[in-house]
Amino acid sequence: MRRNQLSIVHMKVNGMPVEVEAGSNILAAAKKVNVNIPTLCYHPDLPAWAACGLCVVKQENSPKLLRACATPVQENLSIITHDAELYQIRKTVLELILSSHPSTCLTCGRNGTCELQRFAAEFGIREQPYEVRLVDLPKDTSTTSIVLDPSKCIKCGRCVQVCQNMQGVYALEFIGRGDQTVISPAASLPLNDSPCIKCGQCSAHCPVGAIFEKDETQSFVKAVSDPDKHVVVQVAPAVRVALGEAFNLPAGTITTNKIYSALRRLGADKVFDTNFSADLTIMEEGTELVRRLTTGSGAIPQITSCCPAWTDYMEKYYPDMIPNFSTAKSPMMMQGAVTKTYYAEKAQIDPAKIYSVAIMPCTAKKFEKSRDDNMRSSGFADVDLVLTTREFARLIKASGIDFLEIEGEEADSPIGMYAGAGTIFGNTGGVMEAAIRTAYHLITGEELPNVNVEAVRGMEGVRSGEVDIKGTKVKVAIAHGMANVATILEEIREARVMGKEPPYQFIEVMACRGGCVAGGGQPYSTTDDIRNKRIAGLYSDDERSTYRCSHQNPEIIQIYDEFLGEPLSEKAHHLLHTTYQERKIYKH
């Protein structure tokens, strides 16, 4: 109790008394009395970088200005956030930023969501008083996922901080100095030759249109208008609880059925669900885990492999973990493989004519679909096109679909039904929980009495614990936010060197903080608050599901009966499993 009292700071913002938690910044204190201070570089996910200069505020009786983002609150501090002088300074700084940023808003991908554009509107900027000088560097289109446009970059540094601190990847850095500063990989290499794992967190945090997902909406439009193409679409778990935000619905609103109907209106011939293959993944990966645990075949711990950014990271930074990786493909790739085999056979459609589309919360998925030949296990590209949630939202809007009003529909059979376990694949801890539900069944032959495995839920960057499967103790760990994974993997390496038992038996890793719900392709302005709401959405989707465990999903039972045989069968192995290889951190 005493500690609680101590951690509250009393201060004033524009004369109004504020009580605020010690350790928070002036931005947060101002927010408490409904005062917004403009900032372009600050993001709640990141430590204050203090670059843009817009958030300057005054301390009473002090000539020096403070940066609201970087100044911690103090007892008795009295702050003025808005007055004539501050307005003029902010306007001048904004005009300076605009003098180095192209005024091509109409043709920019961030038109309408750009934070700089918003401030220019709010400050009523009507002319460019200062000589405009733009960076004349070409776009970096080297990756299949992300486009870097240095001409639009305002050097706020968010992407660099995300890439280095949140993700631990260090693909992006400030290069050069002064007004020659650019943000790029070391030695100005193309992004594709850098350590970049394509997670897209840079694009999700960029306040302007300088880092952007590779837009492939036109490929979709072309495909659906081609009468020779049979367009089949799958939708990832995390999309359903975030897409609504693009249509002003609260974060976490479940829009699964509207998504199905919107896709049909967009011209999809069949609408399936990646959640089905999430269940399929659990069947394969869960069986693999049980086999590793009970027969000693394969390395312990087993580490999840459904996140393509994580897989890329592992192949570059931790190739010694390859034997520990589950050989199961990601749900998206499994769905693509069974679409062009099982579904094609059942529906008697030439798989060559099937155009397989995936709606994903993730930019790395654009890279994953063609990462190697295993992604063509059907004999064709298992997935032809990946669209992010953001691209999908634009597509819906451009097609005149009133997303808020359309009636919801159901997914198509036979690979569209899902259990609650499949839907929580979209959040941190979800794959672990889904696997535990089925592993329990595989080991004991019984159903888990309480399928809500609270122990593995939460937002801590690294979580570990022990799961009791009727006497069999399984030590598990979960990491999300790529920079957090090192903590766990170094423990494993250390145990290996010391010749000790591995500290964990099963590890779930997701590259993005919060998991896929906060993937690099999700709607903008993601914060922990929004992450939590989206995660709550997925858990409620799970709660209301008829089946909670993957092995209970009738379509899963059916596909093994009719087509795959059993988990890890030869056919399953061919279609649903893959291999990994060590990759260079820098290509050259």
Add this chain to the structure above:
Amino acid sequence: MAFRNYILVCGGTACESSKAGAIYDALVAECRAQGVSQDVQVVKTGCFGFCEQGPIVKVLPEDSFYVQVKPEDAKEIVSEHIVKGREVRRLLYDKDSSKKHAKVEDIKFYQKQFRIVLRNCGFIDPENIDEYIAREGYVALEKTLFDMTPDDVINELKIAGLRGRGGAGFPTWMKWNFTKQVEADEKYIVCNADEGDPGAYMDRSTLEGDPHSVLEAMTIAGHTVGARQGFIYIRAEYPLAIHRLEVAMKQSREYGLLGKNILGSGFDFDIEIRLGAGAFVCGEETALLASIEGRRGMPVPRPPFPAVRGLWGKPTVINNVETWANIPVIILKGGPWFERIGTPDSHGTKVFALTGKIRNSGLVEVPMGTTLREIIYDVGGGIAHDKEFKAVQTGGPSGGVITKDYLDTPIDFGSLTKLGSMMGSGGMIVMDEDDCIVDVAKFYLNFTVDESCGKCAPCRIGGRSLANILDKITKGNGTLEDLDKMEEIGGAMKKASLCALGQTAPNPILSTVYYFKDEYLAHIVEKRCPAGKCKSLITYSINTEKCIGCTACARKCPVQAITGERRAPHTIDPALCIKCGICLETCKFGAVEVR
């Protein structure tokens, strides 16, 4: 004295680059050749400060001050002065003096100086620890280790009123006290030797001439605040200073003055050198610490201050070279002694690198409160070539200009800031009537624009915008509106930039616009550069009445812009002229005119 004579040869970088090394070798060889090696010790010292007249050789005990010495002069110095006891008159600074001996104290350059920081520069061999010890070196350390408590040391600094010499003037005792009070498993001491102001070399000379004073002071600080490790962050462009620091550190370790169990006290302290790549912004303390940690040198917001959270997140005392060099003297002579020097607001002395259009450029150390006029006219000997004084720039590229109306301002932290300039680290550049104030402002601004780290928008973009406007003005394309824009941008930069580099970068512009508005207006309205510097605004022509047709200018003109018959007045074709000024220099009859 063990030797009859001592020959001190300046071994500062400036004299070294004018063959001081060869002079030293020649003197040693001559002494041997002339059989006086036993009677004479030749010593290579640190900088004498009087760089204008280098290379400098001083002979003791006569105190004869030889200037602009060449290696060839060694023979005569030895044969005349050492062997025969007669000064080599032609090499003396004061050649015409009627006095028997021309002593250093008679030289006006030194008369108003008071040397605390530079006390050993030019007196001792910086590569010989014994010479430092002979001048009470490491006595202050001994005193702090055995006779004083850490609080005594901080109190002594408090009484002395020493303020940081790196520019900001923050009370040194407070910094130390903050760090001392924070509990931490590790603390650090850092010496900021990343001197970057154009034309400034105070810190370099101090380290070259008296490296032990800094090592001793850092060790004292380590003991006072509870740190065991120090770092000296120095730019790689200072090889001589680095070499001398390395030699000094090696000798200190051998003498038990650095390393484990210093002087048997049980206190461990050691120092490492970290080389900087020469980025100006790394002189900013948080950027410097980032650079030591191996990260890109970019400032971060304060608080937390390094004293509380510094290197690798640990409490860190970071002081500039000159501040460090003051510490041992203060400990030895006591706070009250130091407190009495200077002005009520600023105590002690300040070292300046006096350069520009000055007769005696060099390194000077004067008590706080000395006026600009005394420094420029008495120490500096006035303006070179009898030109008219125009302004003096203090505080390096981030300072402002001060005009002749304010020459009697006593120098201290407060008064220079009031004039729109600043003390800075001690650069002082004098300008004369030939300097165009807009051009000068442009020069400084271009420096800070180039050296901006690029992190914060006001500095990164504002600096470039200002530089472009100045460029426009010097090309004759400026408008009156540009003056307002410059004040707008400059104001925003001062208030909203993250670190001192951006906050002070507009100073040269804002102060020159304030003091020399007429000159800006001449450029903008009349499209004229009164100093004749801005090429776009001047034309060269030949006064036909003065020209005698000697053809000298025509022959020298690199672009054949000058034509004319012999013995007939010449003309310059403005379309061809590149305004290089060679004709002006060549003409002996004053016929070439610039307008």
